[in-house]
Amino acid sequence: MTERKPADVSHEDWVEHQIRQAERRGEFAELPGRGKPLPGNEIEYDALWWVKAKMRREGLGQERAADGARSLVAVCRRDAEELPAVLARIEDEAEVRRRVGELNKRITDLHLMPPPGPPLGIPRFKVDEVVREWREARRLAARRRPGAAGGRG
Numbered sequence: 001m002t003e004r005k006p007a008d009v010s011h012e013d014w015v016e017h018q019i020r021q022a023e024r025r026g027e028f029a030e031l032p033g034r035g036k037p038l039p040g041n042e043i044e045y046d047a048l049w050w051v052k053a054k055m056r057r058e059g060l061g062q063e064r065a066a067d068g069a070r071s072l073v074a075v076c077r078r079d080a081e082e083l084p085a086v087l088a089r090i091e092d093e094a095e096v097r098r099r100v101g102e103l104n105k106r107i108t109d110l111h112l113m114p115p116p117g118p119p120l121g122i123p124r125f126k127v128d129e130v131v132r133e134w135r136e137a138r139r140l141a142a143r144r145r146p147g148a149a150g151g152r153g
Contacts, residue, residue: 055113073120076106080122087134088141096134100127 005014022028033039046052079086083103090096104124111120 060109060113073110076103076110076120077122079103080107080125083125083130084133084137087130088137090134093131093134096131097127100125100130 005011009017028034080103083100087096087099090099104127107120107122107124
């Protein structure tokens with residue numbers, strides 16, 4: 001067990017004393033990377049370095065579009081704009097919910113990751129609201145079909 005810091009010694013002096021004792025015992029002699037520069041010191045300073053390092057360690061933001069990381073935002077924006085047309089071709093409400101949920105996850109991931117390019121700038125979709133609009137669009141489309149009940153002017 002380590003001894004306690006004496007009351008009449010400052011924390012800084014006590015820590016320095018502990019380090020000197022450990023050096024004398026050789027506890028720092030075989031550390032990996034001894035005598036080498038710290039990793040990451042060769043790159044320009046980035047205020048979000050720790051966020052990016054954490055994301056790399058956690059494997060977050062590893063998905064990449066075919067045309068590179070900068071296009072993730074563009075692809076997500078395009079998918080958000082095309083969502084109503086895509087949903088119009090779907091017959092099953094569970095599939096609509098799945099598609100909106102998948103897009104919301106991508107939007108959330110882009111909001112959480114340090115942006116490689118321009119900010120995303122779009123909010124998540126409210127699934128129930130999208131489904132309500134989808135149902136209404138389907139109901140109106142069914143009325144306009146020839147031979148549909150109530151479709152005559």
